[in-house]
Amino acid sequence: MLTNTLKTGILISLFSGAALSLSACSTVTSGIDSVGHGVVSVGESMQRKIADVEVKQLKQDQFFLAQSFDEPVNSLDSWALRIESREVCPQGYIYLSRNARKMGKFAYSAEQCYGEMNCSYKLEWQIQCADVPEEPFSLFGKS
Known part of the structure; x- marks a missing residue:
């Protein structure tokens, strides 16, 4: 014992x-x-x-941001648009809309962009400034 x-x-x-x-x-x-x-x-x-980001102020606390791409749409997220959003709204922001805009059909794969299809599109965000804390860094992406 x-x-x-x-x-x-x-x-x-x-x-x-x-x-x-x-x-x-x-x-x-x-x-x-x-x-x-x-x-x-x-x-x-x-x-x-x-990155070339277009920024327009719509109202005192609302902004339109746009970035052009020449590839298939993979996501409605953009690091460059996030950076500009934090520049115009340093205390944080919320999304009012996020769209990919194009006059024709969207490509589904990179192979379509190499010959037969125009793959350019414009990613557009409309944001409103709000008191939203910045997401903490994570090795495993956003939660």
């Missing part, structure tokens, strides 16, 4: 190990956050140089 002092020593060891593990997790998480913010800032600076 184990003595009371031995049992106490084992319990203290287990709790100490758990506490160290939890503190290591927070250290790893803060390290991942700082690396993530670095990656995001590099990506944003590159997007500012290469």
Whole structure:
């Protein structure tokens, strides 16, 4: 049988190990956050140089943003439009609408763009400034 002092020593060891593990997790998480913010800032600076975003103010707190693409529509999301949205609405924003606009048919794959089809389209957002906190960085994408 184990003595009371031995049992106490084992319990203290287990709790100490758990506490160290939890503190290591927070250290790893803060390290991942700082690396993530670095990656995001590099990506944003590159997007500012290469992306041409059109911004029009509709009302005092509403904006129209548009970006042209020459590829099949994969998503209604754009890093460049997110950057410009944060520029015009630093406290945050909500989407009023997000559309892909084109006069003809949309391409479904990149192969269609290489010969037979014009794949250009315009991604358009209408946003309203609102007090919305910025999403935290995640290695696994948006939640």
